[in-house]
Amino acid sequence: MDDVLSTPGRVLVTKIGLDGHDRGSRIVAAFLRDAGMEVIYTPPWQSIDAVVALARQEDVDVIGLSTLATDHLIIPDLMDALQEAGLEDVKVVVGGIVPNPEHDMLHDAGVAAIFGPGAAREAIVDSVGQLAATAREAKFESLGG
Amino acid sequence: MAALSRVLSVIDGGGPVAQRLVRALHQLERQAVVVGFTGPPGAGKSTLINAYIRHLRQLGTSVAALAVDPSSPKSGGAILGDRARMGEHVTDSGVFVRSLSARGHLGGLTLNIHALVHAVDAAGWDVIILETVGAGQSEVEICRVADASVVVNSPGLGDEVQAMKAGILEIADILVVNKADLPGAANTVQQLTGMLALRSGVGRDVPVITTTATSGDGVEAMAYAIGEVTSQATPTGRAVRARAHAADLIADAAANQVRALMGNTVNDRLDELTQAVLSGELDVTQAAEKALRSIGIESPT
Numbered sequence: 001m002d003d004v005l006s007t008p009g010r011v012l013v014t015k016i017g018l019d020g021h022d023r024g025s026r027i028v029a030a031f032l033r034d035a036g037m038e039v040i041y042t043p044p045w046q047s048i049d050a051v052v053a054l055a056r057q058e059d060v061d062v063i064g065l066s067t068l069a070t071d072h073l074i075i076p077d078l079m080d081a082l083q084e085a086g087l088e089d090v091k092v093v094v095g096g097i098v099p100n101p102e103h104d105m106l107h108d109a110g111v112a113a114i115f116g117p118g119a120a121r122e123a124i125v126d127s128v129g130q131l132a133a134t135a136r137e138a139k140f141e142s143l144g145g
Numbered sequence: 146m147a148a149l150s151r152v153l154s155v156i157d158g159g160g161p162v163a164q165r166l167v168r169a170l171h172q173l174e175r176q177a178v179v180v181g182f183t184g185p186p187g188a189g190k191s192t193l194i195n196a197y198i199r200h201l202r203q204l205g206t207s208v209a210a211l212a213v214d215p216s217s218p219k220s221g222g223a224i225l226g227d228r229a230r231m232g233e234h235v236t237d238s239g240v241f242v243r244s245l246s247a248r249g250h251l252g253g254l255t256l257n258i259h260a261l262v263h264a265v266d267a268a269g270w271d272v273i274i275l276e277t278v279g280a281g282q283s284e285v286e287i288c289r290v291a292d293a294s295v296v297v298n299s300p301g302l303g304d305e306v307q308a309m310k311a312g313i314l315e316i317a318d319i320l321v322v323n324k325a326d327l328p329g330a331a332n333t334v335q336q337l338t339g340m341l342a343l344r345s346g347v348g349r350d351v352p353v354i355t356t357t358a359t360s361g362d363g364v365e366a367m368a369y370a371i372g373e374v375t376s377q378a379t380p381t382g383r384a385v386r387a388r389a390h391a392a393d394l395i396a397d398a399a400a401n402q403v404r405a406l407m408g409n410t411v412n413d414r415l416d417e418l419t420q421a422v423l424s425g426e427l428d429v430t431q432a433a434e435k436a437l438r439s440i441g442i443e444s445p446t
Contacts, residue, residue: 003160008221008246010154033222038246040225043232050235054228057241059150086147139151 004140009037009132012060014051015044016078017071024096025066028124032064035125037132048078052085060090061132061139067096076109083110089138091131095119149268153243156260163260170263175383177209177266178375179273181291183253183313186279188297189323191230193358193367194274198234200361200368201272208234209241209270211261213254215278216246223247227276241270253277253284256394259387262290280313288316289390292383293374295319295367298337300329314340317351318374321367325355406440414439 013029015022022044029039040058042050044066055063063082065075072094082090094106095115103114113127156163180197182190191212198208212227225244234240250256254277265273277287288294296317301324314320320341322333337353352370356363407415418436421427427435434444 003162004155004158007154007158008223008248029224033217033224034220036217036220036222038216038223038225038244040244041229043229046232047236050232053235056147057150057243058225059154059243140155 005136009062009129009136010040010058010060011037011062011064011128011132012040012042012051012054012058013064013066014042014046014054015066015071016046016048016051017067017069017074018045019067019069019071020044021068022066024068025064028064028066028095031121031125032128035129037128048074048081051078052081052087055082055087055090056085059139061135062091062093062128064128065092065094067094067098069097072096072098072102072106075106075111079109079111089135091135093124093128093131095124149241149264150243152264152268153261156257156264157245157248157255159257163257166264167257167260170260170267173263173267174380175263175266177262177270177273178378179262179275179291179293180371180375181275181277181287181294182297183277183280183284183287183294183316184297184321185302187302188279188299189358190276190279190297191227193297193321193323193356193364194276195231195233196356196358196361196364197274197368198231198240200364202234202237202239205239206271207239207269208272208274209243209265209268210274210276211243211245211258211265212276213245213247213258213278216248218249221249241265247278251284252286252393252397253280254286254290258286258290259390285313285316286390286393288318289386289393292378293318293371295321295371297321297323298333299324300327300333315344319367319370320351320353321363322353322355323358325363326357326360330355403437403440403442407436 011032013025015025029041032039040060075094091112093113094111098114106114112131115124152166156166182194184190194210201208214223214225214227216223223246225246228242228244231242245255247255262273275287275291277284294316296313299322320337322330334353334355341351354363354367354370356367415436418432422429422432437444
């Protein structure tokens with residue numbers, strides 16, 4: 001542990017919108033922890049403003065959004081809000097049910113990765129870990145070691 | 146707020162840049178009041194802090210909370226869930242909450258909590274709340290950092306009160322029995338009051354306050370008691386506590402280095418000593434002295 005770049009990745013695992021099925025987000029939170037990451041876990045039903053405030057106060061590297069019942073449709077609004085808040089370095093990943101025709105819409109909005117049913121644990125951990133490292137470097141590049 | 150958030154990350158990560166920041170912050174005299182909450186897991190610390198923040202916000206006071214959760218001894222990862230109970234304040238610009246992983250540090254807080262508190266203070270927050278990991282017997286460092294230490298207990302935790310006898314009970318400036326609406330609360334109050342009466346030489350009265358964090362009952366009384374304690378805090382007292390805490394941290398770090406050295410370099414010797422302790426030839430203290438000597442450290446005893 002030499003400096004901020006070598007500390008564990010910080011990931012916000014949360015849900016926006018009105019759906020309360022949080023089993024998936026709990027499972028993902030647990031295995032990100034088991035992969036050595038620091039997971040800020042919230043209950044479902046967060047507002048977009050709340051997620052922006054959480055991401056800012058907790059200085060997270062990655063936001064993981066679980067969406068099972070069309071909540072992914074408001075993710076582009078969240079991406080805009082993050083941009084406005086100056087949090088464009090934070091990576092956003094989505095897990096759950098996103099119909100194939102709507103993947104492009106999320107990618108265009110800036111979502112870094114989408115994991116559907118059956119996604120391997122290793123794939124999620126690897127992707128989130130790499131994105132966290134990239135985000136951390138972008139955030140602190142001005143430190144200059 | 147974004148700047149403070151990043152500064153906390155840098156300090157928490159350590160290294161040369163963090164040290165430069167800590168040196169700069171050290172020049173500033175602390176202005177904020179620091180209130181610590183500790184107690185066994187499930188006592189309701191986070192919910193009580195949430196209610197306390199609500200109380201402070203009604204008075205127009207700005208509040209920052211640093212909430213520590215334990216890290217996994219296996220992976221080093223952590224689930225930081227304290228703020229799940231503080232959701233009502235998340236979009237209030239007068240409230241800042243940061244979740245911290247203990248990152249293997251024992252004692253209830255984090256290794257660099259003093260510097261983190263300094264940084265939050267420098268950012269101008271009026272009150273800084275610290276929440277320890279769920280604690281019982283040995284996590285007493287909160288009293289080195291906080292101007293007032295609130296030990297939260299609740300009924301129905303079985304022998305937790307017993308566990309607190311020789312542990313965090315002793316560091317309490319204020320004792321809270323939370324979940325006072327549950328059966329057994331009066332009993333818990335009675336037990337705690339009885340234990341306080343048995344202590345000698347403490348030199349201060351420790352109030353026992355009942356709260357129901359979910360309804361807010363008792364929170365005002367608790368806030369008043371906290372104010373009574375924090376109004377007594379002086380820069381000198383804070384400096385004494387900070388030095389004592391730093392000395393503890395150095396001793397702990399030294400012990401960890403000795404442990405690493407022993408693990409790396411004196412395995413054969415350690416095997417011998419292990420046998421000697423198990424067979425009753427040496428006691429643990431004697432074996433420790435010999436182990437230290439084998440890596441070139443003369444034990445003071």
